[in-house]
Amino acid sequence: YSSFTSAPTFLDSSLLCARTLFQPLYCGRSNRDGLTTNLQLEEEHCLTAPIVRAPSNTTWEVRPSIGKGLGVFATALIKTGTRIMVEEPLFSINPPEFVPGKGYEIQAMIDDVDVAVAGLTAEQRSDFHSCHEYRLPSEQESDEHRNMFIFRSNAYTLTDGTVAMFPQIAKINHSCRPNAANVWSEASGLRIIWAARDIQPGEEVTVTYAPLLKSHAGRQSRLSQYGFQCTCAACVDHERTDSERVKMGKYLSELEDRLTRNTSEFANKKLLPKALALVEMLELEHMMDYLPNAYHVAAEISLRLKDSLAASKWSTKALTLHGYADERSHAVLQERLFLDRISP
Numbered sequence: 360y361s362s363f364t365s366a367p368t369f370l371d372s373s374l375l376c377a378r379t380l381f382q383p384l385y386c387g388r389s390n391r392d393g394l395t396t397n398l399q400l401e402e403e404h405c406l407t408a409p410i411v412r413a414p415s416n417t418t419w420e421v422r423p424s425i426g427k428g429l430g431v432f433a434t435a436l437i438k439t440g441t442r443i444m445v446e447e448p449l450f451s452i453n454p455p456e457f458v459p460g461k462g463y464e465i466q467a468m469i470d471d472v473d474v475a476v477a478g479l480t481a482e483q484r485s486d487f488h489s490c491h492e493y494r495l496p497s498e499q500e501s502d503e504h505r506n507m508f509i510f511r512s513n514a515y516t517l518t519d520g521t522v523a524m525f526p527q528i529a530k531i532n533h534s535c536r537p538n539a540a541n542v543w544s545e546a547s548g549l550r551i552i553w554a555a556r557d558i559q560p561g562e563e564v565t566v567t568y569a570p571l572l573k574s575h576a577g578r579q580s581r582l583s584q585y586g587f588q589c590t591c592a593a594c595v596d597h598e599r600t601d602s603e604r605v606k607m608g609k610y611l612s613e614l615e616d617r618l619t620r621n622t623s624e625f626a627n628k629k630l631l632p633k634a635l636a637l638v639e640m641l642e643l644e645h646m647m648d649y650l651p652n653a654y655h656v657a658a659e660i661s662l663r664l665k666d667s668l669a670a671s672k673w674s675t676k677a678l679t680l681h682g683y684a685d686e687r688s689h690a691v692l693q694e695r696l697f698l699d700r701i702s703p
């Protein structure tokens with residue numbers, strides 16, 4: 360294991376961490392969480408859903424961000440729900456097995472990344488080399504593994520376990536109170552960044568690199584592998600925000616866990632206020648990486664309580680957020696199937 364195996368993973372869209380109940384199932388793939396799906400609807404949906412496109416007019420630019428290297432800034436008002444960037448992987452690799460407490464056996468990855476970079480066009484290679492390269496203090500002198508250092512500082516783990524580079528999206532800095540959501544759509548083979556709230560002209564666009572429903576200390580330890588400590592408003596105010604974040608995380612995992620089993624009416628009546636409180640807390644923070652799941656949880660509990668009107672309202676909200684990312688995604692399809700179940 361090389362010295363940087365202890366700096367473990369890759370940029371980690373919190374969406375993937377959040378999505379435990381509502382595992383994405385995508386068109387053309389097998390049903391991985393055992394739910395019954397309507398294959399005919401799935402196929403029809405694939406044929407009719409619009410293809411996700413990159414925004415035609417560019418509403419952002421890359422420029423220096425004080426204390427953070429480069430960053431992405433809005434050049435015009437970007438309204439909530441607008442797709443800001445849509446990018447396909449420049450390349451991806453299959454990482455070796457992750458060994459808990461140690462990390463990845465890095466030598467195999469170094470070779471794979473070097474081979475992948477060598478296979479790029481000159482323009483693509485220059486895009487790759489334009490990305491930030493963080494090195495641990497012990498790695499300062501080594502120039503041999505430059506491609507791997509860049510890869511480690513920018514790549515994302517995808518839902519199939521491969522790790523991929525998105526050089527444009529890699530210019531977006533982190534915030535623990537991000538204004539943009541970050542979604543990988545397996546259905547479209549695209550990573551999509553969309554505005555979680557209105558972003559003003561001149562404002563920096565941010566996503567999260569770490570799960571957000573953790574305490575400040577938990578988030579910082581995750582971020583240290585990228586060589587920085589976050590100083591966003593949520594971090595500065597962490598004594599106040601920590602308890603909320605931890606509470607949201609606890610509620611979400613408890614609710615998702617309960618909904619994997621049958622629940623009595625009595626239990627559902629106790630779960631509903633928690634689900635509504637969770638939705639309210641997430642909405643206040645514009646936490647779009649988690650809100651679709653929370654909406655879906657509220658819909659599921661409402662349905663179990665036979666309140667189909669409320670179930671439909673929450674499910675429609677989840678559908679809207681999933682649709683902002685990608686109309687073709689399996690998340691959209693799943694939510695449509697849920698709505699169909701309520702009102703066939």
Ligand SMILES: C[S@@+](CC[C@H](N)C(=O)[O-])C[C@H]1O[C@@H](n2cnc3c(N)ncnc32)[C@H](O)[C@@H]1O
Nearest residue numbers: 427428429491493513529530531532533585587
């Ligand atoms: C994926 S890159 C983001 C773009 C990068 N700033 C650049 O110049 O290309 C990740 C690196 O950006 C910097 N970074 C990202 N978010 C930051 C933040 N909130 N505060 C300070 N540095 C940050 C860190 O150096 C981190 O290793």
